[in-house]
Amino acid sequence: MKPIRNFYKNKITYFVILLPLCMSLSSCAWIHKEKPALAQTDITQLRIPQIPQATLQQWPGSNWWQQYKNPQLNQLIGQALKDSPSVAVVQQRIALAKAQTEMAKALGGAQLDFGADVERQKMSAEGVMGPFAVDDPAAGTTGPWYTNGTFGLQGSYELDLWGKNRDQIQASLGIYQAKQAELAQTKLMVSSAVTDLYWDIQTVMALQQVLQQVQQQQQNIVDTDEMLYSKGILSSLDDAATKITLAKLAQNIDANNGDLRTLQATLGAMMGLKQPLPSIQPVALPETGEALPPTLNYELLARRPDLQAAHWYIEASLSQVDAAKAAFYPSINLMGFLQYDALHLSDLFRSSAQQMGAIAGLTLPIFDSGRLNANLDIVQANSSLTIASYNKAIVDAVTDVVKSASQIQTLAQQKTHQQEVVDGEQHILDLTQQRFAAGLISENQVSKARLPLLQEQANLLILENKAINADISLITSLGGGYRATKN
Numbered sequence: 001m002k003p004i005r006n007f008y009k010n011k012i013t014y015f016v017i018l019l020p021l022c023m024s025l026s027s028c029a030w031i032h033k034e035k036p037a038l039a040q041t042d043i044t045q046l047r048i049p050q051i052p053q054a055t056l057q058q059w060p061g062s063n064w065w066q067q068y069k070n071p072q073l074n075q076l077i078g079q080a081l082k083d084s085p086s087v088a089v090v091q092q093r094i095a096l097a098k099a100q101t102e103m104a105k106a107l108g109g110a111q112l113d114f115g116a117d118v119e120r121q122k123m124s125a126e127g128v129m130g131p132f133a134v135d136d137p138a139a140g141t142t143g144p145w146y147t148n149g150t151f152g153l154q155g156s157y158e159l160d161l162w163g164k165n166r167d168q169i170q171a172s173l174g175i176y177q178a179k180q181a182e183l184a185q186t187k188l189m190v191s192s193a194v195t196d197l198y199w200d201i202q203t204v205m206a207l208q209q210v211l212q213q214v215q216q217q218q219q220n221i222v223d224t225d226e227m228l229y230s231k232g233i234l235s236s237l238d239d240a241a242t243k244i245t246l247a248k249l250a251q252n253i254d255a256n257n258g259d260l261r262t263l264q265a266t267l268g269a270m271m272g273l274k275q276p277l278p279s280i281q282p283v284a285l286p287e288t289g290e291a292l293p294p295t296l297n298y299e300l301l302a303r304r305p306d307l308q309a310a311h312w313y314i315e316a317s318l319s320q321v322d323a324a325k326a327a328f329y330p331s332i333n334l335m336g337f338l339q340y341d342a343l344h345l346s347d348l349f350r351s352s353a354q355q356m357g358a359i360a361g362l363t364l365p366i367f368d369s370g371r372l373n374a375n376l377d378i379v380q381a382n383s384s385l386t387i388a389s390y391n392k393a394i395v396d397a398v399t400d401v402v403k404s405a406s407q408i409q410t411l412a413q414q415k416t417h418q419q420e421v422v423d424g425e426q427h428i429l430d431l432t433q434q435r436f437a438a439g440l441i442s443e444n445q446v447s448k449a450r451l452p453l454l455q456e457q458a459n460l461l462i463l464e465n466k467a468i469n470a471d472i473s474l475i476t477s478l479g480g481g482y483r484a485t486k487n
Contacts, residue, residue, distance in 0.1 A: 062481030083272030108165030116151035152339020164326035174316025303479035317383035400477035
């Protein structure tokens with residue numbers, strides 16, 4: 001009968017031990033509902049509007065600004081990329097993302113710690129250690145005060161059976177890659193802004209020269225009228241209108257100087273103000289050529305750093321969703337220790353003071369008031385938001401390219417017509433100068449004929465500046481010379 005009683009006793013013991021585990025496994029926290037990820041836009045399915053065909057059929061190069069063949073511009077961009085505050089901010093974000101990635105890797109690895117402590121304590125005569133509160137050297141007690149010492153190694157490792165730690169590492173890596181793409185985007189924005197400002201400054205300087213020529217011609221008209229009046233050729237002189245015109249010209253020149261100073265200050269800020277802005281010498285505005293590639297397919301995605309950053313943020317968000325799902329499953333931790341522990345410091349280094357052990361622990365979420373599901377909803381919503389932002393960015397990118405290309409074509413046509421106007425005014429001036437050389441008209445008429453030409457030349461300068469800005473805008477919308485790296 002005794003063996004039978006032992007058999008049932010063992011069965012009851014096993015049942016008592018396994019019952020809580022079975023109940024835990026059957027009643028653990030569970031995912032309320034699965035939310036499918038938002039679909040990403042397939043660029044091959046987009047209906048791209050008609051793009052002007054008058055293009056060079058090529059992508060921008062990595063140092064695209066060198067196409068303007070201007071050493072001053074190259075120097076300014078090099079200094080800006082080195083000292084720009086915007087670039088410095090993103091570089092620090094990259095350093096932070098890298099450190100966070102290293103932290104995620106470290107948290108998923110094994111941990112080994114060395115610990116040592118010394119404790120001076122008084123034993124309670126009424127507690128579990130009551131016998132040690134007695135001062136009885138013969139019994140091995142010298143209470144109630146003792147100096148306890150401990151030192152040794154402690155290690156732990158979490159088995160990543162469900163990939164939660166791996167997903168968190170992948171999420172950190174995705175953010176790190178996104179920050180690197182953002183650095184390329186920031187450099188593209190800085191180089192584009194510096195190029196824009198540089199040619200705006202050149203345009204304002206060229207317009208200043210035109211305004212000064214107009215002022216000179218107006219002054220010639222006034223001086224000639226006064227001379228003719230003094231010689232009795234003109235019976236009356238009313239120079240009020242011409243003086244008003246001269247005052248307005250002086251006002252325009254002052255405003256132009258103010259615009260120039262504002263542009264120079266903005267350019268200096270873009271370059272970080274670490275060094276004085278170099279003196280910019282006037283140069284002729286460059287001829288622009290359309291640089292639109294033949295197709296806008298996956299190549300656009302690879303060359304737009306902002307789209308690459310959005311892509312990596314999606315990858316990170318999907319890994320965060322997987323990590324949030326893995327949090328519903330049990331976590332298994334392995335722990336071990338090897339240490340020395342003694343109630344008397346004199347006994348601390350004896351072999352008999354050595355103790356060691358190993359622990360295998362399992363943690364399973366059962367009831368958390370919906371915390372895990374709420375966290376999963378948050379990361380899934382964030383992932384869907386990231387994908388939606390990516391889809392919008394693709395549409396915006398294609399739209400930017402089409403708008404810039406259309407603007408370039410429109411401005412090219414306007415420049416052609418404006419050049420015809422300038423040529424016509426130049427022809428009128430040439431005829432006027434021939435009549436003046438023949439003694440048929442006064443020099444006054446030559447100055448008056450030159451004024452419309454100068455005005456149309458100013459209009460041509462403005463159109464050329466707009467064409468340069470559109471060229472830079474197209475290059476920017478094509479991602480500059482960025483190429484996505486394969487990881």
